[in-house]
Amino acid sequence: MTPLHRQPTCVASVLLVPLLQLAGPSWLTLEGVPPSWAMLWLLPWSLVDGPVPGLIAGAGLGMVLDGLSLGDTTQVPGLMLMGWWWGRLGRRGPPIQRSLNLGLLAWIGTVVLGLSLWLQWLVLGVPEAMIQAWALHTTVAQSLITGLLAPMVGSWQLLLWRRRAPA
Numbered sequence: 001m002t003p004l005h006r007q008p009t010c011v012a013s014v015l016l017v018p019l020l021q022l023a024g025p026s027w028l029t030l031e032g033v034p035p036s037w038a039m040l041w042l043l044p045w046s047l048v049d050g051p052v053p054g055l056i057a058g059a060g061l062g063m064v065l066d067g068l069s070l071g072d073t074t075q076v077p078g079l080m081l082m083g084w085w086w087g088r089l090g091r092r093g094p095p096i097q098r099s100l101n102l103g104l105l106a107w108i109g110t111v112v113l114g115l116s117l118w119l120q121w122l123v124l125g126v127p128e129a130m131i132q133a134w135a136l137h138t139t140v141a142q143s144l145i146t147g148l149l150a151p152m153v154g155s156w157q158l159l160l161w162r163r164r165a166p167a
Contacts (some may be wrong), residue, residue, distance in 0.1 A: 001022070003053065003071050003165060004049075006024070006067055007164060008162060010029055010128060014041060014057070014060070014061060014064075014098050016037075016041070017037045017041050017061060017064075017065070018065060018068060020037040021034075021038075021044060021068060021150055022068065024037065028095060028145075028149075029145065030141045030142075030145040031137065031141045032141075032143045033137075033138050033141035033142050033145065033148040034109045034140055034142070034145070035142065035145040035149050036106075036109075036113060036143075036146045038061050038062070038075065038079055038113075039079075039082065039106050039109045039110050039113065039146050039150075040106065040146060040149060040150060040153050040158070041061070042054065042057060042058055042061060042082060042086070042109070043078060043086055043102065043105055043106050043109060043150065043154050043159075044081075044084070044102075044154050044157035044158040045057055045083075045147070045155045045161065046058075046083045046084075046085075046086035046087040047086055047087070047089065047090035047096055047113055047158060048090060048091075048158065048161040048162055048165045049087065049161075049165065050087045050090065050091050051083075051085075051087030051088045051091065052084075052087070053083075053085055053087065054082075054083030054086055054087030055080050055084040055087065056083075056085065057083055058076070058079035058080040058081070058082060058083030058084070059076055059079070059080050059083075060095060060137075061079055062076030062077075062078075062079040062080065063076060063160055064077040072120075072124055073117045073120040073121060073124070074120070075113060075116075076138035077116050078109075078112055078113035078115075078117070079113065081112065081116070082109040082113070083163075086109070088106065089105075096158070099150075099151030099152075099154075099155050100136070100151065102150045102151050102154040102155055102158070103151045103154075104147065104160055105150070106146050106147050106149075106150030106154060107143050107144070107146065107147030107150070110139075110143035110146040110147070111129060111139060111143045114135070114138065114139030114143065115139070116154055117135070118135050133158045138166075144163065
């Protein structure tokens with residue numbers, strides 16, 4: 001078997017992330033905030049394929065998602081950091097098998113992504129009062145809904161990709 005990043009069907013699965021970002025179901029939100037589809041895809045990918053493919057996948061996915069938005073901030077640093085860290089966890093630690101662990105990792109990743117965006121706004125000089133009003137709400141809601149969906153979505157992806165990847 002070849003690594004995931006060399007299998008066209010696995011690589012093509014990343015195209016679902018922007019599609020879900022644009023046309024995600026409205027009923028799958030928390031206080032109007034959708035889950036972080038990027039984190040839900042990147043977590044099992046990085047755990048199975050390793051730190052360098054996770055880092056590269058995070059960068060590519062971040063650039064695609066940044067192309068869909070009009071903001072001054074980027075998701076690339078947060079996604080790259082989480083792809084690398086999760087890849088190290090998948091390679092060095094015992095295999096992640098429990099669904100609760102996937103939920104916790106997805107929750108942490110979404111919080112890190114939200115904090116990286118928050119930090120970028122502060123560096124850009126956006127007044128802190130404007131940021132706190134909605135950024136905290138968005139980060140908390142998005143991390144909760146992503147953490148709740150990760151055990152279902154992530155465990156399914158993890159099983160599928162572990163069967164396709166080399167041991």
